[in-house]
Amino acid sequence: MSANQSTSDTSTTNSRVGALQRISARCRLASSHIVDLICPRICRACDEPLSSRESELCAACAVGLSRVVGGAYCRTCGEDRGPHLLLDGRCSACRVGPGNPRFTAFARVGRYAEPLNALALRFKYDFTLDRLLGTWLATAIAGRSDFDNIELWVPIPAHWRTRLKRGYQRTALLAEFVARHTGRGRVVAALTMTRRVTPFHMRPGLSAAARAAEIRGAFAVRNSSIVKNKSVCLIDDVSTTGATLLEARRVLREAGVRSISAAVVTKTSTIKSGVDPAAAES
Ligand SMILES: [Zn+2]
Numbered sequence: 001m002s003a004n005q006s007t008s009d010t011s012t013t014n015s016r017v018g019a020l021q022r023i024s025a026r027c028r029l030a031s032s033h034i035v036d037l038i039c040p041r042i043c044r045a046c047d048e049p050l051s052s053r054e055s056e057l058c059a060a061c062a063v064g065l066s067r068v069v070g071g072a073y074c075r076t077c078g079e080d081r082g083p084h085l086l087l088d089g090r091c092s093a094c095r096v097g098p099g100n101p102r103f104t105a106f107a108r109v110g111r112y113a114e115p116l117n118a119l120a121l122r123f124k125y126d127f128t129l130d131r132l133l134g135t136w137l138a139t140a141i142a143g144r145s146d147f148d149n150i151e152l153w154v155p156i157p158a159h160w161r162t163r164l165k166r167g168y169q170r171t172a173l174l175a176e177f178v179a180r181h182t183g184r185g186r187v188v189a190a191l192t193m194t195r196r197v198t199p200f201h202m203r204p205g206l207s208a209a210a211r212a213a214e215i216r217g218a219f220a221v222r223n224s225s226i227v228k229n230k231s232v233c234l235i236d237d238v239s240t241t242g243a244t245l246l247e248a249r250r251v252l253r254e255a256g257v258r259s260i261s262a263a264v265v266t267k268t269s270t271i272k273s274g275v276d277p278a279a280a281e282s
């Protein structure tokens with residue numbers, strides 16, 4: 001066989017493979033259009049129909065998400081602060097306020113605003129959002145070296161009646177995702193809820209002092225020996241003034257943990273409400 005003939009055969013084979021790949025791609029596209037016609041996909045945040053180019057969120061929600069994700073916030077309490085008000089990533093309250101720093105490290109996906117707040121609320125009834133929100137939370141943590149030494153991911157617990165009613169616990173699902181994606185630590189249900197407390201973000205009129213009083217004593221450590229001398233990170237879906245996280249921190253400290261960090265999907269800002277987080281929660 002001559003060299004020219006061999007080159008020609010290879011070229012023919014390549015063009016056939018290319019043609020088959022193009023046909024295969026068109027078939028996949030056509031089948032996805034057919035699936036969309038039979039069972040239209042909708043935006044996870046607003047229920048608008050999705051185009052074939054959109055995966056989980058519609059274009060409007062994707063733009064909205066880009067506005068609320070990340071941003072300048074304190075790396076130990078999660079509060080919104082302009083970059084000029086942060087020193088070494090910490091706000092002035094965490095640097096000099098009482099009980100500082102608030103947490104060893106604090107990570108969040110974004111501010112409590114559209115569409116992240118809508119997704120967090122839907123997560124109460126739709127456990128399939130765990131993959132989306134869990135991946136985002138894991139991504140927010142994975143880029144932070146101050147979370148490198150976490151040994152235990154501890155979900156903020158729900159009351160057993162709530163778990164029974166829903167059939168799942170949101171924070172435990174998130175924690176599993178975080179542990180799996182970061183490859184750090186393990187999930188431990190170290191806390192239990194001793195009485196039912198309606199989530200605070202459902203009651204925006206409640207003062208920070210009232211929240212702190214209501215949540216006081218609502219958590220108990222299951223087994224102190226599991227958390228003693230460990231680096232722990234609390235996992236929650238929504239944090240408002242932080243009263244829930246701070247109460248969980250209090251009981252874990254009493255149990256002898258070495259350090260406590262926190263990671264949440266979304267955090268409300270106290271700047272607009274004029275509430276100073278240090279004054280409200282210390
Ligand atoms: Zn949408």
Ligand SMILES: [Zn+2]
Pocket residue numbers: 074075076077078079090091092093094095102
């Ligand atoms: Zn702070």
